[in-house]
Amino acid sequence: MPDVPAGPATSPVIQLYHWVRRPIPFMEECAARYGDRFTIRLPIFGEAGDRPPLVFFSDPEAVKEIFTGNDDELRAGEANAPLLPLLGEHSLLMLDGARHLHERRLMMPPFHGERMQAYGETMCEVTDASIEAWPAGRPFPIHPHMQRITLDVILRTVFGLEEGAQMVRLRDLLTELLAFSTNPLALLPWFRVELGGFTPWGRLMRASRAVDEMLFAEIRRRREVGTTGRTDILSMLIEARDEDDRPMSDVELRDEMFTLLVAGHETTATSLCWVFHRILRRPDVLEKLRAELARVVGTGPVRPEHVPALEYLDATIKETLRLNPIIPIVPDPERFDPDRFVGQRVSPYAFFPFGGGIRRCLGMAFALYEMRVVTAEVLQRVVLRAAPGYQVRVVRRGITFAPSDGLPVLAEKRAA
Numbered sequence: 502m503p504d505v506p507a508g509p510a511t512s513p514v515i516q517l518y519h520w521v522r523r524p525i526p527f528m529e530e531c532a533a534r535y536g537d538r539f540t541i542r543l544p545i546f547g548e549a550g551d552r553p554p555l556v557f558f559s560d561p562e563a564v565k566e567i568f569t570g571n572d573d574e575l576r577a578g579e580a581n582a583p584l585l586p587l588l589g590e591h592s593l594l595m596l597d598g599a600r601h602l603h604e605r606r607l608m609m610p611p612f613h614g615e616r617m618q619a620y621g622e623t624m625c626e627v628t629d630a631s632i633e634a635w636p637a638g639r640p641f642p643i644h645p646h647m648q649r650i651t652l653d654v655i656l657r658t659v660f661g662l663e664e665g666a667q668m669v670r671l672r673d674l675l676t677e678l679l680a681f682s683t684n685p686l687a688l689l690p691w692f693r694v695e696l697g698g699f700t701p702w703g704r705l706m707r708a709s710r711a712v713d714e715m716l717f718a719e720i721r722r723r724r725e726v727g728t729t730g731r732t733d734i735l736s737m738l739i740e741a742r743d744e745d746d747r748p749m750s751d752v753e754l755r756d757e758m759f760t761l762l763v764a765g766h767e768t769t770a771t772s773l774c775w776v777f778h779r780i781l782r783r784p785d786v787l788e789k790l791r792a793e794l795a796r797v798v799g800t801g802p803v804r805p806e807h808v809p810a811l812e813y814l815d816a817t818i819k820e821t822l823r824l825n826p827i828i829p830i831v832p833d834p835e836r837f838d839p840d841r842f843v844g845q846r847v848s849p850y851a852f853f854p855f856g857g858g859i860r861r862c863l864g865m866a867f868a869l870y871e872m873r874v875v876t877a878e879v880l881q882r883v884v885l886r887a888a889p890g891y892q893v894r895v896v897r898r899g900i901t902f903a904p905s906d907g908l909p910v911l912a913e914k915r916a917a
């Protein structure tokens with residue numbers, strides 16, 4: 502075992518308890534005691550008796566060295582092994598080295614930034630439909646509504662589905678599956694017991710198989726009828742060819758579509774909740790956002806062409822992601838100040854909510870664009886207030902960290 506930085510001397514089981522139950526205080530305590538690099542040991546990585554430690558870094562130079570390191574040696578796919586039963590062996594998150602680069606090249610074209618406006622109309626429509634169903638005059642948790650928005654955006658822009666029985670069925674199955682997957686115990690090897698589908702893991706696998714059946718059927722149907730005129734990401738991946746003119750297999754498509762779902766649904770919904778939490782605590786920031794919307798959008802609905810001009814909104818989202826990354830593997834920072842991002846270029850080794858280097862999230866442009874559209878449309882349509890007496894806590898939802906109780910808010914429709 503190579504030398505590693507110092508870290509807690511408690512047993513791996515105790516460290517796992519802190520990592521699952523109180524991850525933020527645990528990392529902050531470690532950083533305060535051991536500095537900008539420390540090591541923790543958890544009993545969920547590697548085989549029994551072989552538990553590679555996790556080393557945390559927060560110095561930008563160290564982060565740069567990691568992000569620009571050799572992908573054959575820094576095997577991020579191997580480190581994601583707990584997600585393998587859910588995402589599949591062909592998922593981009595599971596691959597390393599040449600296989601990872603090969604798959605990444607196939608996946609990149611649908612996520613070019615210039616394609617975002619084509620998806621913007623759908624994002625606006627889905628957000629408007631959600632807002633219409635929000636209760637008036639009483640507190641409600643906004644997180645489930647953000648989840649419904651981001652799921653429907655994925656079903657329509659990524660999977661290419663339209664409202665109907667198939668979309669309703671797949672939405673219900675995915676909602677069930679993703680609810681199970683937010684239980685942090687579901688990813689621990691010790692709890693992967695099916696018992697006829699009655700355990701949490703068994704229910705997760707049963708829902709996963711049902712989703713698989715629908716996805717494979719849709720992939721086969723799409724191959725048969727063709728993809729002419731379609732702009733959804735599934736259709737583009739079906740048409741993709743590698744340097745040897747080989748298409749992606751059905752299993753590869755399934756694994757990548759599932760990865761896009763898991764990586765782009767809960768993460769974006771949770772980040773949107775953190776955005777609303779931050780701006781509702783800062784009337785000055787909220788006022789700047791409303792002033793920018795009035796100047797750029799006016800009194801009508803938000804449209805895709807407005808989004809590039811919403812500079813302060815973009816800065817507010819980035820500042821939220823800095824303070825509340827949904828997977829906060831590097832502890833930092835304190836003060837909420839969107840102005841630090843206005844007119845500034847920030848080092849990718851000091852700000853990296855979507856990862857970095859060749860492992861940076863392919864959907865970064867999509868997620869940032871969606872967050873701007875949804876946040877702008879919500880602020881344009883309703884007046885939001887924090888629910889009286891609410892005190893936020895950070896809670897774990899699977900691999901992500903979210904506001905407690907679904908972030909309860911009050912919403913009132915704005916006058917036209």
